[in-house]
Amino acid sequence: MRLWKTILAAAVLSLAAGTSAFAARTDLVIGIPLEPPHLDPTAGAAAAIDEVLYANVFEGLTRIGPNGEVLPDLAVSWTISDDGKVYTFKLHTGVKFHDGTDFNADDVKFSLDRARADNSVNAQKGLFAGIDKVEVVDPATVKVTLKNPQGSFLYNMGWGDAVIVAPESADTNKEKPIGTGPFKFQSWAKGSSITLVKSDHYWGTPASLDKAEFRIVPDAAAAVPALLSGDIQAFPFFDPDSVAQVKDDPRFKVVIGSTEGETILSINNKKPPFDKLQVRQAISYALDRKAIIDGASAGLGLPIGSHISPASKDCVDLTGRYPHDVAKAKELLKEAGLESGFKATLKLPPPSYARLGGEIIASQLRDVGIDLEIIPVEWAQWLDQVFTKKDYDLTIVSHTEPNDIDIYSRKDYYFNYDNPAFDKVIADLNLTSDEAKRKELLGQAQKILADDAVVGFLYELPKVGVWDAKLQGLWENAPIQANDLTKVKWSE
Amino acid sequence: MSLLDIQNLSLAIGDTQILRDVELSVAPGEVMGLVGESGSGKSMTALTVMRLLPYAARATGRVAFDGIDILAATEDQMCALRGDDIGMVFQEPMTALNPVKTIGEQVAEGIRWHTKASRAEAEDRARKMLDRVGLPEAKFPMSRYPHELSGGQRQRVVIAIACALKPKLLIADEPTTALDVVLQAQILDLLRDLVAESRMGLLLISHDLAVVTEMADRITILRRGEVMEAGDTARTLSEQFHPYTRQLAQASMHVPARARPHGVETGHPLLRVEGVTRDYPGRRMSLFRRAPGIRAVDDVSLSMAPGQSVALVGRSGCGKSTLARMILALDRPTSGTIRFRGETITGKSEAELKPARRDMQVVFQDPYGSFDPRQKVEKLVAEPLHVLERKPTRAGRREMVAHALHEVGLDQRDMDKYPHEFSGGQRQRLSIARAIITRPKLVVADEPVSALDVSIRAQILDLFAELNQKLGIAYLFITHDLTVARAITDEVLVMHDGKIVERGKTSEVLDHPQSEAAKALVTAAPDLHRAIARRMQEQG
């Protein structure tokens, strides 16, 4: 074998010229699964935009840290009025945009006003809905007045959708993003890669890397060889299913973190026989979460019993509510008058957690007599058929927005779930700011969802990062979808 | 000393023995005729001399050319001989030339290869050679491609290639079989002159005794891979010492005994063709322009009486086959009418034609191509029964087929066989059986014997004659072979360039042709009697 390798290597030696690696590198190729549709974080929902640009090219008044904490960014400091309605931000001075124009309070006012304007195309207009007015006090001071006190305002200002852009370049950011960050945009080969280079005039601590290329690798199948061959040195969002491939390779570091993605088996609650509680509960009993996590997520990811991340302090552990119990599931089906089982469809969007998990779930439900036809759908069809038209029986999807338990109270949401008691809890929750009280209400909400077996709660999607063992400073968790490269460097 | 000396040559391809102990010699300047029916191994003998045999062939014995042991020579030695000292002309001029190279290139190629002459020199020599074979520069520049030439012209190119370097030996394998009689005569003349000019030895291979007799000093008669008889042409053929030689000679001159058919009512003509013309549109030259059309048949009128046997003769391309197809209602005339049994058949639909089809059948030239290889004889012979008003039962059908087979001299058990189980002659009998099963009044036969060996041809001609007499069927024979016309028909129509240029009693037209076309045909036609007579005369 070794001989073979030598011979082959010798035979094609000429090809190898130029691939040899050098120490102390300052460049990095990062693999990302999806290509951003454009490069303006203030004009699109796609997470892929933030994955490339957040904190690297664009900066906000505040920013979110590696563990979800709010840190100052372009704002050096801030004061909050006693009524909690007026925020006064002190800005860094001497900051320049990459095109050489100066950054000052006018840019902040422009950015925030633009985001909350009527014709705004910002994907998260809700973040700015509470702003009453933005005033420039002096070039280094901005005053933001809110309509009501809002505890999450500073966090909100750390979102990618709230980054500060210059009026001169705002309209062209989609193609040629101009920000204030430590990296500036260099090129975008569509369908292939986006390259950033170090900015020479950064106001803060300069980045260690000279060049960072974000390469688009949509398939897990392509990601593994790209990593193994050294073409790409980091995949911050690696497909958990492929982790086994690199886990034991000392060249790589595998980092398992948490996300806000509750992966659930969504059930169309109005569609018979799923309108029967027993049927939904039977499904919950039929699910073997351990097998699902092992099979679809390489054993990574925590089982969930309701719609709140186990990492959250508000989480109530309900995973014991429906233990894997085939007999109980069959019994419940019998109660529902379906002892001979029934047929249904399972529509699966493209991610591997859905496709793999779907196969396992279909097999598990078959054990209790539910015969599922697997229908793979593209995202376009999923959004159209499942999400919009609610034309489905079961589907699997990961809800990645943080703190989104309220979706179960939304009218017309695709679960078709309608429980006034639950709606009441959520309504109360929205009016409550007391932490203890909130925690209690959230607990109630979780229990109602579990009791109603609204959906099959599966597991919390893990954030799996794989990168070169010599690489330091990449985020381990994903409080938001971003690849902050400001602290990234190669050891040695 | 002979130029080519073949002794004890045996040849096998795989398990099949092709030649057995063949002896043959050709002296310089001598014409040796190699005669035999198909499958006799005459082409294989030629290919052995050229060493161009198929991969699996194994030859033993001795073949000496000019003192060189051919069977033992290396491939390099053979390459030096081929084209330089031995030239070869093949049967099929249409396919013997490379379609993508100009005739000049193809003639010059051999010259350059062997003499290492410069391109210009070789082309110069090629040009002279082409002039010599009758392709003058004005009409046939070297830049012509083969497809721009006719069959006869192409054969001249092939001869030019073979003779370009004045070989010592020329092998001509059926050089005229694919050509009509007039062209045949021209090509034979050319070969004769070339041989005489440079004292080449010529090994002339043919199935046609008359052709060989006219050309050869000596002949060798081959049958199933063995030499039957060899010797001086005139003596061999006049004495006909060997029974096979006699058989061949007689078959070549065979004339079936014919009597007037009985039971034929006269009076109304069976077939009347009036002013029939057939035009084929020219090719489109551009969007709005077409090349001038071709008039294949030009204002032809003729008439046939019941039971009459008529020959339609002419050179290839004269329009005789087109006319036959129109009479059979397989093609539509551009103008004119055809009446069969008094009814017009032109412009009728297939359904309306059914009654006419019952009384009108066809026999084709190729005994191999005229039967669907996937069907059994019973179905094939019974095919025309399709036009009967009352379809026979299965048993009835078998009986009719059996009867028809019997009439053509085949066994009724043959009806469960496939056509490939029959020989060429038997297939032509099947073809006739199919033609007579509906008891037609007219059979159109398109070159019905020209693909057959002479002995078989004689038998089939006999059969035609017999059926004509017995069943009173009228024949329209399409042929370019005057022997056939003479043997079996009462009347002859000579066709030239789409027109009928002469008509009359067969013997009168053939013995005293009036038109140019008829005269050309008659003088060009090889005739064994005449050839032997001339040979005898030459030798005194």
Place this chain on the structure above:
Amino acid sequence: MTAYLLKRLAIAIATLVLASMVVFAVLEILPGDPARLMLGMNASADQVELLRNQMGLNAPLAWRYLHWAGGLLSLDLGRSYTYSVPVIDLVRERLAVSLPLALIALALSTIIAIPVGLFSASRRGRVGDTISMGAAQLGVAVPNFWFALMLIYVFAVWLRLVPAGGFPGWSAGIWPALKSLLLPAVALALPQAAILARVTRSALIEVLNEDYIRTARAKGLPYRAVLWRHALRNAMIPVLTILGLQFAFLLAGTIIIENVFYLPGLGRLVFQAITQRDLIVVESVVMLLVAAVIAVNLLVDLSYAIVDPRLRSRQ
């Protein structure tokens, strides 16, 4: 000749027009709303409707077809829904990957196949023929994506000689760009070469049985000279036909290989555009590919005429 070409041209244009209607019609019935897809899960129905209007999706069918087809004529392919850049720019970028890839693969396949076919035909039935044709049979049977996978693991992951995928762009230099196209080209070319070698061999064998080959040999030309001077050119017609088909296949049928190697080529663009319902891109790229296929067929017809004088003089 000119009439023949004019006729071919007229047919080609008619085919293109028909094809454009088919493409348009097919995409009409493609389920999934591009506007909804662009806005994501949280957008309201009003927002979706607004965007549909902006994108011109609510205009009448015939108007949209004519608008699109008219644009095609002036090379205005519209703007991509997802990238919001002119489609023509996208196509140009992707073509810079797909076209070289197809050409390299085609060249590779020809360079391998023709000599192998010649070799095999000239030693028909012997060991060399059996071995090379056995290899060709195997080559035809191997799915190219599987072969590609094996290539990646041997040459990129194990030996680390070439990148496992991706394309650095021509701006990164000719050599790195070529290097990243090497494996995909090999994966594409080998199965094609197997087919081409078989066709070359059988065409040659057919030609070698022709009478004029015997005429040439009777002239005293050695076998090798006959093979090169007389047989090869006559055997070119079927070989050209297959080459034409292969080029069309290579240009368009690389979807799988481009996915395996995540190359930003046309194949992947159109595959991605279908899943993202970027209909305008799908329409344009499919039309481009169809036009390419038709153009290549036309070229092949032309080259027949160059090879074969019989067709040339056909009026």
Place this chain on the structure above:
Amino acid sequence: MTLHVDIPEETFSSILAKAFRNTAFVAGFVITLLILAMAIVSYAWTPYDVTKLVISDKTQAPSLAHWFGTDHFGRDILSMVMVGARNSIAVALVAVGIGMGVGVPLGTFAAARGGLVDEMLMRLNDLVFAFPALLSAIMITAIFGPGAVNAIIAIGIFNIPVFARVARAGALAIWPREFILAARAAGKNSTQISIEHVLPNIATLLLVQGTIQFALGILAEAGLSYLGLGAQPPMPSWGRMLFDAQTRMVVAPWMAIFPGMAIVVAVLGLNLLGDGIADILDPKSRRQR
């Protein structure tokens, strides 16, 4: 040339005898038979149940218990390859059926009619040919959704012009033959002639093309399944198995190797069979031998 040694066209038994001397045919026949047998046996018996997931047994290397190893769900790969044969054969066979069923009548009809009808049908053919097949298959599955049935339709549609062309070319070569003229002289119309004379004579041509398209169908199905557009779980298919395998090449290369080999062997077998049949029945190749 008189090399024509008048080899008679064979009878059925002599064809058989010849067939079993033809290495390509025998090899192809045996392989095809094996694959077929595997598919048939899988209905009655497989080493393990392919619908049963045993996650704890996932990605086990080949062993005595699992000859070909197990996949990422702990299923037995040998069993899956066996059942997968069913899917590959079914898809390819039905697709060939569609192609033949529509294409052959069209092709023979076009040849029989000639003129405008012929021209129009062939232009329609050109139109289909102008679309890259895989791309169109992807569009078809995008419209109707992925699945075995739609894969069959997508592949079948592209078989139609192939068979139409072959049938037309074959029929055009038959039509000028004298026996057709004889049949016309016997008053048969073009439909009768097409059925009685043309079809039987192009049958071998179609048979050979059929095996080629069958093999191509298996490859096409594998390609579509590999893109996730073919047969859907729990029904195993070779292409899908490769799709699942590709993300696990390092830890479970057997997941890619065995289904890949199955495809290669099946396609190889069919191609050899087609070559063999063509060799045995084609009169031209007979003359060459």
